[in-house]
Each structure stands twice: as C-alpha cells, then as structure tokens.
Amino acid sequence: MSKHDNTAAVKIENISFHYGDRYVLDRINFEIPNGAFMGIVGPNGSGKSTLIKCILGLLKPQSGKVSFFGIPLSRFKNWGEVGYVSQKANSFNTAFPATVYEVVSMGLFGKVGLFRFLTKKHKQKILEAIETVGMTNFIHRNIGELSGGQQQRVFIARALVSDPRLLILDEPTVGVDAASVSNFYEMLKSLNEEKGLTLLLVTHDVGVMSDYVTHVACLNKQLHFHGNTKEFKEISKEGFSQMYGHHVHVLEHHH
Numbered sequence: 001m002s003k004h005d006n007t008a009a010v011k012i013e014n015i016s017f018h019y020g021d022r023y024v025l026d027r028i029n030f031e032i033p034n035g036a037f038m039g040i041v042g043p044n045g046s047g048k049s050t051l052i053k054c055i056l057g058l059l060k061p062q063s064g065k066v067s068f069f070g071i072p073l074s075r076f077k078n079w080g081e082v083g084y085v086s087q088k089a090n091s092f093n094t095a096f097p098a099t100v101y102e103v104v105s106m107g108l109f110g111k112v113g114l115f116r117f118l119t120k121k122h123k124q125k126i127l128e129a130i131e132t133v134g135m136t137n138f139i140h141r142n143i144g145e146l147s148g149g150q151q152q153r154v155f156i157a158r159a160l161v162s163d164p165r166l167l168i169l170d171e172p173t174v175g176v177d178a179a180s181v182s183n184f185y186e187m188l189k190s191l192n193e194e195k196g197l198t199l200l201l202v203t204h205d206v207g208v209m210s211d212y213v214t215h216v217a218c219l220n221k222q223l224h225f226h227g228n229t230k231e232f233k234e235i236s237k238e239g240f241s242q243m244y245g246h247h248v249h250v251l252e253h254h255h
Contacts, residue, residue, distance in 0.1 A: 007070040009034045009166045009198040010055060015064035017050055023221055024050045025061065030217055030226045032166075034069075037192040037199040041206050042219035048202045051219065052170050055200075056084060069165070083107075083159030083167040085152070087174045100146075100154050101139050104129055107161035129157040132195075133187060149173075149180030153187065160191075166198045167191070173203065181205075185212045 008031035017025040025047045032038045042048050053059040055066050057073050066073040068082060104126050105118060118126075130136055133153040143151060152172050159167055169188075173181050189212045191197045201213065216232040218225035225232065 007034060008032060008067075009036070009069060010200065011067045011070075012051075012055065013065050013067075015051070015054055015061045015066065017047070017054060017059065017061045025054070025219075026222045028064070028219070028223050030223060032198060032200055032215070034165075034198055035192075035196055036215045037189065037213045038201065038215040038217065039213040040200070040202045040217045040219055041204070044204065046220040048219055049170055052168060052200075052202055056082075056168070080162045081165045083156075083162065083164035085155050085159050085167070085169045085172055087171045095144055098143055099140050100130060100135055100143060100157075101126060103143050103154050104157045104161055107158035125161050125163075129161040130154075132160060132191070133157045147177065147180065148175040149177065149184055152176060152184065156187075160197075164197070166200065168200045168202075170202045171204065172201070173205065188212065 010032040012028055012030055015025055015028040016023065028051065040048050040051070050059060054061045055073075057066075068076045105122075107129070108118065108122055108125070127136075127139075130139055133156050135150065135153050135157060138146065138150065138154075143154060146154065156167070156169075156172075173184060176184060188199060188201065192199050192214075199213075210229060210233050213229055215228055216225065217223060218232075225235065
C-alpha cells in the first residue's frame with residue numbers, strides 16, 4: 001500500500017467518551033487523509049488528549065470506532081506503522097543515562113526485541129532518523145544535556161526509526177523555548193512534504209496551524225470545525241470565540 005493511497009490514515013466515527021454523566025467527547029467524526037498534516041486545536045479541557053488516547057486504544061470510548069488505514073482498531077496489529085510522541089515531561093526521565101543514539105535505538109525494540117543485537121541495517125536506520133531531525137552533531141551527547149526542543153527532536157527520531165506511516169504528536173512543544181518552536185514545526189512540515197509522512201499534531205497554539213498544517217480540527221467536547229487550512233484561516237474572531245467559549249487572540253508565526 002503506498003503512502004498516498006485513498007484510504008484514510010485515521011477514521012474516527014461517532015466517538016463519545018464520558019466519566020459518569022460528564023461528557024469529555026461528544027459524537028466526534030472526522031478522518032485524516034493519507035499524506036495530510038492535521039492539527040487538532042482546542043482550549044484546555046476540550047478533550048484533545050482524551051481523543052488521542054481513544055485513537056491509540058489507551059482509553060475505550062463508550063461509543064464509536066476508530067480505524068487505521070482501513071483496518072478497525074480492534075483488528076489493527078501493525079503498530080510499527082504508527083509513531084507516537086507524547087508531551088516530553090510526561091514521557092521520559094531526562095536524568096536517564098542514555099545518549100541520543102541509544103534513545104533512538106529504543107524505537108527498534110518492538111521490531112528486533114529487547115536483547116537482540118542490532119544489525120548493520122538497523123544501525124543505518126538509527127543514523128538516518130537522527131540525521132532527519134537534525135541531531136547528528138549530538139549523537140553521543142547524553143539526553144539530559146539537551147534543551148527541551150532538542151530532546152523532542154530525539155523523541156521524534158525514536159518514533160521515526162521504525163518507519164511509521166503516521167506520526168501522532170501530543171502537545172510536542174510543551175517545555176520548548178519560543179525561539180525553537182518555529183524550527184521544530186518547520187522540521188515537521190518537511191517530514192510531511194518530503195517523506196510523505198501523515199502527521200497528527202495536538203496543540204494549544206492556534207497560530208501554528210495557519211503556517212504549517214494542511215488540515216485542522218477544532219475540538220471543544222464536540223467537533224466545531226474540520227477542514228483545510230484555507231477554510232480555517234477564514235474563521236472570524238467571533239467564530240473562534242464561539243468554538244472556545246471565550247475570547248481568543250490568534251497569534252500568527254512569522255518567519
């Protein structure tokens with residue numbers, strides 16, 4: 001199957017999730033086309049991270065279904081095709097004594113097993129993933145010595161090393177300094193355009209959307225908008241405020 005066939009990379013049908021009578025997600029429907037770079041935006045508490053957990057099968061929604069590349073989540077087995085990068089602060093102890101190379105090699109454990117030796121081909125994959133995210137000069141550096149933005153690049157390389165078709169990122173710029181954020185998104189955009197990688201990015205940064213992504217979903221318990229970036233840019237400030245439930249000031253990134 002090519003990376004640009006017509007099957008949606010992810011299809012979300014009628015997903016609802018609630019704790020007791022408190023709805024977190026209410027009948028969410030949308031799909032992510034193969035080869036798209038989709039951003040999911042919404043205020044804090046809007047259900048963005050819950051939706052990601054439902055997509056990945058970490059939470060079971062009370063209703064609805066998810067499929068990857070046309071295969072229902074319940075039957076989907078090829079998790080090497082789906083890379084996931086969580087918020088750095090929640091995912092990794094940066095005091096862990098490992099180099100950039102070692103951290104990225106961990107992305108192959110699912111394929112080669114924990115205690116198997118890496119072949120020459122595996123080692124080449126690791127070097128390529130590190131080069132793709134622009135971290136070759138730091139290959140022997142300890143992960144704890146890097147900045148927040150550099151660490152996130154390494155975690156993306158760890159996800160890329162198994163050759164995923166889809167990369168899911170949950171608030172990847174938390175803890176990344178403002179000066180590094182636009183470089184970080186430029187890197188994601190080139191992964192999408194040059195490598196044909198389908199990206200799903202969860203962010204609170206509405207302004208990011210207009211410069212980098214191809215599609216946008218705006219979530220606040222319900223799906224308030226789903227479309228391409230051009231349509232998203234045409235939403236008025238009043239429209240944003242209705243979606244978010246309060247006034248929204250949209251900051252655009254300028255290079």
